[in-house]
Amino acid sequence: MVVIDAQTLLTQPQALLAHVQAALARRGGPPPRELPAGVRRAAVLLVLVHVRGEAALLLTKRSHLVEHHKGQISLPGGVVEPGESPLDAALRETSEEIGVRAQDVTILGPLDEEETVVSGFMLTPFVGSIPYPYPLRASPAEVHRVLEVPLRTLLDPRNLRTELWDHEGVSRIIYFYTVGADVVWGATARIITQFLRRVFPAAIPPDGDLPARRRE
Structure with missing residues (x-):
């Protein structure tokens, strides 16, 4: 078997997509967890594209008109409506938010569920991919702008900062990715970290080895 390093994969779109699909298939998505009281089911899509010669992830900067997480960097997605599956919801919301049609998305696999702490x-x-360039159409009511974030940026340890936060008596690692003038954190950063660890196992150390300072 030929092993290709991460930095080389980032510039080879077909090899990268095959690698991502194989990495996600090795583990598969776990069955949905029982929802705690007051928690709603939602779904998001990590959209991979090849732009300017390398792999990137499409993120959105949320508008200030949305109900939750105003102005934050997020993944396209939203609430699972009655009668639809999480995948249906992820594709529908991605179409509504940034104009990507479901039939143009190649689904590569699922990741583990993540619970938001506050909302x-x-x-x-x-995780999916689309042909690129693509005629994206950001919904002004939900999305201020769409960001093309190179995976190389997310894999650069200089762009990752971690803190230890206490919430309801539980300490947890909080990830912060610096992306240009923006910072990605919260559930979006946790999902990105899970993705990077699954696809590039040596990219990010285990939480116990990360230099996390405790929030004051």
Whole structure:
């Protein structure tokens, strides 16, 4: 078997997508967890593209008109409506938010669920790819702008900062990715970290080895 290093994969779109699909298939998504009281099910999509010669992830800067997480960097997605699956919801919301049609998305696999700490959602993440360039159309009501974030940027340890936060008696690692003038954190950063660890196992050390200072 030929092993290709991460930095080389980032410039080879077909090899990268095959690698991502194989990495996600090795583990598969776990069955959905029982929802705690007051928690709603939602889904998000990590959209991989090849732009300016390398792999990137599409993120959105949320508008100040949305109910939750105003102005934050997020993944396209939203609440799972009655009668639809989490994947259906992720594709529908991605279409509504940034104009990517479901039929143009190649789904590569699921990630583990992540629960938001404040807003009360259980998120099911999916990873997919689209042909690029693509005629994206950001919904002004939900999305201020769309960001093309190179995976190289997210894999650079200089762009990752971690803190230890206490919430309701539980300490947890909080990830912060610096992306240009923006910072990605919260559930979005946790999902990105999970993705990077699954696809590039040596990219990010285990939480116990990360230099996390405790928040004052």
